[in-house]
Amino acid sequence: MKVVVQKVTYSSVTVDGKLINEINNGLNVLVGFTSGDSSKEIDYLVNKIVNLRIFDDENGVMNKSVKDIGGSILLISQFTLYGDASKGNRPSYVKALGGEEASPLYDEMTKKLNDIVPTYTGVFGADMKVVIHNDGPATIIIESK
Secondary structure: OEEEEEEEEEEEEEEOOEEEEEEEEEEEEEEEOEOOOOHHHHHHHHHHHHHOOOEEOOOOOEEEOOOOOOOEEEEEEOHHHHOEOOOOOOOEOOOEOOHHHHHHHHHHHHHHHHOOOOEEEOOOOOOEEEEEEEEEEEEEEEEOO
């Protein structure tokens, strides 16, 4: 499992011109799943995401988490995180988990995040347009072990 965590002042997701969800002051999280991913990897990454200290404290030091600031999360499924462009110019997505297997993991991750921090989603498998106002910019890539 791989996530790209971005500190945002605003983020939204649109499908077919319709606004699906939006957040202010929180995290935009792009998530990709691969073979062997399970609840164990989800638990590990949920813990990392909600406790990641990338928000400024009163001294301007990145020392607060999304939980600490009362922020929210926009969680977007993105199989292309497992794109491999090491050979040629057309990425291979063979390491990305198929939608039938990835969708329940995405739902589980959404629920577990939402139990801790308000979490909103896009539409799994849809052609989404995502607006990300990255704050800082601050972008952290985390992969499960």
